[in-house]
Amino acid sequence: MTATDLAALQPRLPSPLQPLADERFTRRGVTLLLKRDDLIHEALPGNKWRKLALNLRAARGRPLLTFGGAYSNHLRAVAAAGRLLGFPTVGVVRGDELAGRPLNPSLAQCAADGMRLVFIDRSTYRQKHHPGTVARILAEARAQDSYVIPEGGSNSLAVQGCTDLGHELRDEAGVVAIACGTGGTLAGLAAGLAPGQEAVGIPVLKGGFLTAEIRRLQTETFGAPTANWRLDDRFHAGGYARTTPALDAFADDFEQRHALPLERLYVAKLLLGLTTLTEEGAFPPGTRLAAVITGRPGPEAVDRSSR
Incomplete structure (x- = not known):
């Protein structure tokens, strides 16, 4: 796999940076900007492109094996990459109880893109x-000859790829915020920012494990962690693939205000977190705040309030 092969997919880089007028921010003197990584590529939007590009080159056309849950955006992105670039993919799915059942829309899309799904027990x-x-x-x-990518795609090559996100936002915003799953995008984003800029991560999983993981990824990739990022763990809505009535109401209202469909499992949690932080006075007047929109609603966009 060469740089030319990837360029043939015509990613939209740098992704657009769009101001968004929202009185919940403007009345606090905060300028909200949307970094539209969801527009990078139709099949590989957002941080999925940034995390996969260097790994795809390293794989050099070998079969790709990776891991994810039943609604994994990462699995869908790897399956789509395999279809577009012509190499086999294997998705190892958490939960052997799912084997033999009808596939949910997310896994059905993976299968339609040619991914072979392997279900394993949770332990x-x-x-x-x-x-x-x-x-x-x-x-x-x-699949012994496969190139292995970890869950969520977060390894050193992914972190290196995400430094470009920070580079694109230099001189554009004082604070850059992103929703975090496995931490790789934040690790690279923070490393790519200029001195004086800060990155804020909104974890979408509960458990409080991400601080150590991001420090590990940065140390593995750059030799030491950076000091320009922080996390706020309050907005996971109960964990991955979970929402709450309050989160759904916020997302519905945001969509009506701005005619922007919101992906619920990452993007809505990010924007709810930033709205709350702004109303709490976390960002001083004059702050330019960039929110990275990492994806768009996909086939998993169903009601999960009971999950």
Whole structure:
């Protein structure tokens, strides 16, 4: 896989930066900007392109094996990349109880793009970072020659790819905010920002594990963590693939105000977090605040309030 092969997909880079007039921000003297990474590519939007591009070059056309849950945006992106660039993909899905059941819309899209789905039990899935477990999964999936990308795509190459996001936002905003799943995008974004800029992460999973993981990713990639980022853990709505009535109401209202469809599992949580932080006075008047829109509503856009 070469740079020319990837360029043939015609990603829209740099992604647009759009001001958004919202009185909840303007009355506090904060300028809200939307970094529209969701417009980078139809099939590989947002941080998925940034995290996958260098990994796709490193794979050099080998089969790709990666991991995700039943509604994983990352699995869909890898499956789409395989279809567009012509290489096999294997998705290891958390939850052997899902095997044999009808596929949900997200996994059905993966299968339609040619991804072979392998379902494993949750206890094994939790050990997927151990080399011995990975070797066993590869053997059982008959995929020993595969290039392995971790869950969410967060490895050193992904982090390096996401530094471009920070570079694109230099001199554009004092604060840049992003929703975080596995932490790789924030790790690269923060490293790419200029001195004096700050990155804010809104985790979409509960558990408080991301601080250590982001520091690990930055140390592995750059030799040491940066000091220009922070997390606010209040807006996960109960965890990944979960929403609450309050989050849904906020998203519905935001869509009506701005005619912008919101992806619920990342983007809505990010914007709710930034609205709350702004109303709390977390950003001084005069702040230019960039919110990275990492994706658009996909086939998983169903009511999960009971999940």
